[in-house]
Amino acid sequence: MSQPLQQRRRPSEADQLQQRVMSTMSFNKMKRSTSSTTSTLQSLATSRDYHEASSNSINPLSPSLRWSSTQRRPSEDQRQQQPSYPNNPSQPPPAPKQHHSSNNNNNSRRDRTKRSHDPVPVSKPAITVAPAPAMYWSRTVTYGHGPRPIRAHTSVVVHGVMYVFGGTDNKGGFAKLHTLDLDTFTWSKPTVYGDIPPPCRAHSATVHEQESKIYLFGGGDGPHYYSHLYVLDTKSMTWSRLQTTGPNPSPRRAHVSVIWQNHLYIFGGGDGIHALNDVYCLNIKENVWSLVETSGMKPTSRGYHTGTLVGDKLVIYGGSDGHTCFGDVHLLDLVSFRWHSVNLEPQVPRLSHSSICIGSYLFVTGGHDGTHYCNDLLMLNFVTMAWEIRRVYGQAPTARGYHTMVMYDSRLIVFGGYDGKHYFDDVYILDLSGNAYLVQVNNFVIDLD
Template identity: 45%
Template sequence: MAVVGPSRDLSLLFSDVDDDDDEAESIMGADAAMSRTSSYSDVHDDVGRGSISTPTLPSNVHPRSPYLHPTHQATASTSTFNASQYATAPAPSAAAAAVSSPTTISAPGTPRATASRKPSSLRPSADRQARVASDTASISAAAPKRRPASPSAKDGKYPKGKEQRIRLTPRLPHADDVESAPATNMYWSKAPVHGTLPMRNMRAHTVTLVDSVAWLFGGCDDKGCWKDVYCFDTETMQWSHPEMLGDIPPPCRAHTATLVDRKIVIFGGGQGPVYYDTTYILDTTTRRWIVPNFGEKERPAPRRAHTAVLYQNKIWVFGGGNGLTALNDLWTLDVGVPIDRMRWEQVRTRGEPPAPRGYHTANLVGNVMIVIGGSDGRECFSDVWCLNLDSLIWTRINLQVAHRRLSHTSTQVGSYLFIVGGHDGSAYSSDILLYNLGTFSLQYEPRVIRGKPPSPRGYHVTIIADSRLFVFGGFNGHDVFDDVHILDLAGAAYLPQVMSFRVDV
């Protein structure tokens, strides 16, 4: 477990101390007023000059700030660690001690039990009954509450004897405290899920939509990282847990998943202190994992919290962190060839690039990759950048109103990007920011949204399916979620928007 102190410079955004470290995705210091905890490493941005910073921690850190959270200092590796659960139980009272004394048969004032009709040879003696009762009371009073044994973070297995959760009947959403809204308004509700429910919560996972089925892979909860796959039917709201074949990847979080012709390409990520530079391909038709062999060819450095988009039969990977520092390099993986001929290539761009960052978002709009927010381990960014993937020129957008965000999601809906949740450098958010992609805008716009939104969170996933925006899981600094929420977009919410446009940068 990482210990927060003045000897640790950055936060735990991209590095971990052990396999189960609870704040591997914990956010970073934002500015000089914020505390800084261990992140990429103890090395500052001027790592090339060998400078190491050892700032002192301020005393006025917000209790909900991810820059310094009590879970960082916990001795147990769970993101939902509650010190009270692990505190030593108080000593038994005098009355309890008297009951547990081996010389005491019954407590004063105990009513006499009615006579049993069983033969005396079959009735337990009063002394034995009192002794069993007192032992049970003593044990329950003195023993601390403990969680079930955690599964191994190394193999992503569930505890033995834990049965799969199966819900046969959907739980329909209802909330008496939410006002009704016109059908033309966007509206939040909780998905009435059923089927073979996930046996874990979800943070820093990926969800990839293939037809109407969302494929969830990896991620972590307060017990460890996972390597299993769950499927969610966005039409029936049913979960399933299919068996996978082939070379199954190790438990993983903060990776990317890119859909290429009904195949999901997984790159990077990691667990604990380990960062991956490996590529796995899941064929959703055969449910088989495949590992491309790149031999000794050049490939990106291990990383997580990066982004990936698909353009011109290439996967474009940008940024992330490698455990030492944040990155802003750009790589492509050629996926327009047979798997045995896939190759990585580093791309040289022109113009001023964005600062190194991770936990940002990247959306492909036409031939432009739009990068929003993120963090370098010290600052939470509010900037928006566009990279023309044909000319390879970076352009920074001048914003009238800026919003700091990291660990958020960005989903294209018509001519808007829906920025959901994330962290603003001070607290987790449940807001939706609408970023207008129109030719003369490229600015944020307000929009009325009804219903009961998901609780504030980051490290979740959003996808759009059948005119609805789905939100899967997430993390609020204390708890990891396993819920699914739906934003019904409604006709008036997005149909009148321009559906065919381009971003000129």
């Protein structure tokens, strides 16, 4: 039987419009659900990739790599703004990418944010690694306010503190005292009391360890030469000028001084007219000067040499008389007051250098060889009485003279100096490393025959 007429009739235009609206609403609902599901899955995948990358990345605190915010990867927008041209100029550049939906734009922004914040490791510069037993130079970082760039100053160590006094630059001499804590490398300018020495350079400073006092003798400033003797008590930070008796040494600078068995010994220097080679002795307990009568062949008159106490011997090396740069070595026996000349081949001329005794070796740094300033390290073996060459790694001090060198905690500390053009205020350290045992070598004999 046929269906009723009203069921077979053609839908009106209103019915067709209502059906299209309902169909469109259903489709949009399904699209939003699909988009939400896709966005959630992509977000989870992005989070998983980020955590996996983080777990496999190198710790940014690792010293092997450094992270630089100025060298991040360019974002996608930046890459699009910078066209990349192929090697073949006839080939057209690729067409820019087009995004067809807001969903793709959101994902693109999320990817760009992640990639633009990914740090890029900067390769560490190649550094030559020194063998474990090798000596190593390095320039240290200091803190606080230290001395100005100076030369011809003095530096001594008392209980882990380096005391720097005097010196000069192109404007004149100084009478300032600075201290450097050799554990923290912090500069200080302590408050001092008493009778402070005048500005001076090329003076000598020697430590009396039992009394924790520093004896400062001679020096000068400009045309002035001094023969005064000052003492700094490092416990009370008080300067005093000693009143002495006996034949006082003549005014001089560029001399050397050592303390042995409560006696202060002075050798050489210059008075502005002549170079000197006399020896004076001060009895510290009685404050009495005496001229030492020596035997043997005296060193020629000189200044800007070094004098190093090795046991009961005063070792004189190098210096100049104003015309010749010397490379000879002389020893004064402080028991017999007899001079001994050491026959060295070859001789190494040097003046305005620094030296220090470490075990059975004399360590010498810098100075002038009569032609140019040096930055090498010389080692004189007192047992064989011969120069030795050791390879030293690291960053050595620039060539200089008129600097100072002290030893603390098996390390040599070099400060200041002058290279003919520039004054220095830097601090360098020579780490003895495997050679630190030399400090403990005290049982050796210098053959003077």
